[in-house]
Amino acid sequence: MKLNKLYYLLLLAVITSFSSCEDDDDLYPQLGEDPRNINEILAETADVSVLYQSLVEAEMDSILRETSTYTVFAPRNAAFDQADLSGLDEEEMENLLSNHVLSTVTADFASTLSTGYRPTMATGPNGNFLSLYINTEGETTLNGEVSIVNESSNKGATNGVLHVVDGILTPPAILDHVEANNQFSTFMEAVELAGLTEMLSVTEVTDAENPDYPLTVFAPTNAAFENFLGDLNGAFGWTTLADIPTDVLRSVLEQHVIAGSNLLSAETFGTEQTPVSGEVFSINAEGVVSDASYTDGNVTIEDIQATNGVIHGVDKVILPDAVFQSILDETLNLKERIEDRGYTSFIAAAEKAGLMETLESEELTAFIPSNAAFDSFLSVIENFESLEDFETPEEIELLKSVLEYHLYEGRLMSSSLTDGPLTTVQGDELTFDTATGRITPSYEFAPKATLETTNIGASNGVIHQISNVLVSAEDAGALGYPVPDTGAPEFALPVYYDAVESGFQDTWDGWGGTYTYNSTENVSNGNNAIKLEYEAGSYGALQIGGASPVPDISSYSTFHFSAYGAAGSGTTNVLVSLCDCDAGVEIQVVEGEWNTYSIPISSFTDTSLGAIRFKNNEDAASTIYLDDIGFDLQAPAAPSFALPIYFDEGAESGFNDTWDGWGGTYTWASTEQVQDGTTAVKLEYDADSYGALQIGGADPVPDLSGYSTFNFSAYGAPGSGTKTLLVSLCGCDAGVEVQVVEGEWTDYSLPLSSFTDTSLGEIRIKNNVSDSYTIYVDNIGFN
Structure with missing residues (x-):
């Protein structure tokens, strides 16, 4: 039985060998009775002798004698005659020759070639095989410029097939591949117009130290650019690439180039990538590309390998956010743009107030409060708790007035905002301070707002996001906006309120300026304030003469006053002393606003009270106002919180003040800057640490479901600027x-609805920028 089985297997092998010979004869009629390998055909074909000789000199001819299957595109001698290859070294010459050889499974006859990319045996970055672009539409071309010589093609060999071609297949760089494929012709035009040809031409040979080498390029197809131009035409009237400003076109193309990496599809799918523009886009595992716009694209051609990088074809122009936003600026009206940005509270209020048509048609500048700002506003006013509470025609008219106080007739970009008043659509004025980005409403007890995001364009105007709802003096009463107690401060030892008091002398004006004790120009409380006009270069000082007998201030804890910087004065450094000397404490008076200063007596090294001195501590001229001067201002009671967290010296309600977090120094009982009481938390954040103060959770953890707001106060120390x-x-x-x-x-006052997680593991106040700076925090609690 075993013998019979072996006999049949041998018989089958013989039959199969005859069958295979017949198949070879059918497939390779050129083999004839004397079949040869590709190397032998090259050696005997006079028109490709230069190629053959080059292969022999490079010791590569033996490859084409192997039994593997190859497709060889052999340049005729005339192609070598027309090319200058003298500058190539041995390695480069071998790579050029290898670029004419495909390692295949079956022979590629001219009739079986199809349009697309095939790997040659030449290599590029990371040893990846270079791509060859075959285009069979019309006359078959290779890499866009080399054609098969018809009468010399399909030379069958025992190890593949040979085609004579009319040109040399130089290893292609990125631009060569882009130029070869007509699907990328618009991209090629864009690269040239944007001046990016040099970037995409960087090569290992000429720029080995260039960090841009190699490149990964996501090349949009012509159809992708057609769609992009359609969007631009609708927004700006641009119909061709030449219409696009060069800087805009360049920023778009830089969104498609990743420098320093040759990233194949296997390395990019399922990742985020940072292109030359610096703006991240993502590619999911299926090759879907997501950018700043609302429309995704797809990688349609993968891994086109070039000598200086790799190309992936995409069916969408990948947009940077600035370009996408500019398109929206021109195509969405204010109503649509406000909706698009997610200002749902403002839109709901505008719809209730009947302002939608106005936002759609009129040219306006809209100062839009965030949703959180609306929540805070509704929690403060006493007559309305929600937008639904505006019910009667009079109340809806009031809501309309509130919104119109945020609108200006005409388009004002942030660069067009100027210091001073701005009349709104409602009729009342807003006051701008462009240096700080602050907006002051006409109702003096309502909070100021800060410009948070500016120049959000729309087809009929522009939007600036602000931090608070602005309240006009006209609307405050009907809204039930609370009025704080603004009576005269109560001092244990008053020094100035509308006039110098308690035996202190106002007759000694000091030096280096002019001092008016009963100015009515800027007053914090009462009717008068002291006006100090410091002269340049004199380091002038106002001195309030000591009383006789000199009061003993050893029993007092703090020295208090309010100060205001006149317009144009900038920030004035003032040295405050409680002696006729320079032993004092320096404070900063801020232009355009009253600030109250509470300085611990312990901060002064000399309290002899020969005079109370306010000295200009710089040589520039400036004007300030002083009011409400006295010792030991009766500290207000701790703020009334339903769940107090911090007021004077430590955490409350079972919270833990011993965990200081990270990235800085935290002083729980600082007396340097205090809002209420005698102490505040001092936070000195380190640079680049994104440090955080953390107040540890109480045990048991309080249930916050019965509270509506988290409250605290903060003060930026001199030099801190505006920090997040x-x-x-x-x-x-x-x-x-x-x-x-x-x-x-x-x-x-932050609505708890603004927080997505209120588990209260701890309360964290984190530095959200990389800078070092110092702030003070006081009066922390829940209501």
């Missing part, structure tokens, strides 16, 4: 951003 904090209630980064302003206390 991330406030969270979870010991995590799921929080709300606020801005702390240099030189003033700001109260924050």
Whole structure:
């Protein structure tokens, strides 16, 4: 039985060998009775002798004698005669020759070639095989410029097939591949117009030290550019690439180029990539490309390998956010743009107030409060708790007035905003301070707002996002906006309120300026304030003469006053002394606003009270106003919180003040800057650490479901500028951003609905920028 089985297997092998010979004869009629391999055909074909000789000199001819299957595109001698290859070294010459050889499974006859990319045996970055672009539409071309010589093609060999071609297949760079494929002709035009040909031509040979080598390029197809131009035509009237400003076109193309990496599709799918533009886009595992726009694209051609990088074809122009936003600016009206940006509270209010048509048709500048700002506003006013509470015609008219106070007739970009008043559509004025980006409403007790995001364009105007709802004096009463107590401060030892008091002398004006004790130009409380006009270069000082007998201030804890910087004065450094000397404390007076200063007596090294001195501590001329001067201002009671967290010296309600977080130094009982009481938390954040103060969770953790707002106050120390904090209630980064302003206390009331996580693992106040700076925090609690 075993013998019979072996006999049949041998018989089958013989039959198969005869069958295979017949198949070879059918497939390779040129083999004839004397079949030869590709190397032998090259050696005997006079028209490709230069190629053959080059292969022999490079010791590559033996490859084409192997039993593997190859497709060889052999340049005729005339092609070598027309090319100058003298500058190539040995390695480069071998790579050029290898670029004419495909390692295949079956022989590629001219009739079986199809349009697309095939790997040659030449290599590029990371040893990847270079791509050959075969185009069979019409006359078959290779890499866009070399054609098969018809009468010399399909030379069958025992190890493949040979085609004589009319040109040399130089290893292609990125631009060569782009130019070869007509699907990328618009991209090629765009590259030339934007001046990016040099970037895409960087090669290892000439720029080995260039960090841009190699490149990964996502090349949009012509259809992708056609769609992009359609969007641009609708927005700007641009119909051709030449119509697009060069800087805009360049920024778009830089969104498609990744420098320093040869990233194949296997390395890019399922990742985020950072192109030359610096703006990240993502590619999911299926090759779907997501950019700043609302429309995704797809990688349609993968891994076109060039000598200086790799190309992936995409069916969409990948847009940077600025370009996409500019298209929206021109195509969406204000109503649509406000909706697009997610200002749902403003839109709901506008719809209720009947302002939708106005937002759609009229040219306006809209100062739009964030949704969180609306929540805070509704939690403060006493007559309305929600937008639904505006019911009667009179109340809806009031809501319309509130919104119109945020609108200006005409288009004002941020660069067009100027210091001073701006009349709104409602009729009342807003006052701008462009240096700080602050907007002051006409109702003096309502909070100021800060410009947070500017120049959000629309087809009929522009939007600027602001941090608070603005309240006019006209609307405040009907809204039930609370009025604080603004009576005269109560001092244990008053020095000035409308006039110098308690035996102090106002007759000694000091030096280096002019001092008016009863100015009515800028007053914090009462009717008068002291006006100080410092002269340049004199380091002048106002001196309030000591009383007789000199009061003993050893029993007092703090020295208080309010100060205001006149327009144009900038920030004035003032040295405050309680002696007829320069032993004092320096403070900064901020232009355009009253600030209250509370300085611990312990901060003064000399309290002899020969005089109270306010000295200009710089040589520039400036004007300031002083009011409400006295010792030991009766501290107000702790703020009334339903759940207090911090007021004077430590955490409350079972919270833990011993965990200082990271990235800085935290002083729980600082007396340097205090809003209420005697102490505040001092936070000195380190640079580049994104440090955070953390107040540890109480045990048991309070249930916040019965509270509506998280409240605290913050003050930016001199030099801190305007900085961003991330406030969270979870010991995590799921929080709300606020801005702390240099030189003033700001109260924050953050709706708990603004926080996505209120688990209260701990309360975190985190530095959300990389700078080092110092702030103070006071009066923390829930209501």
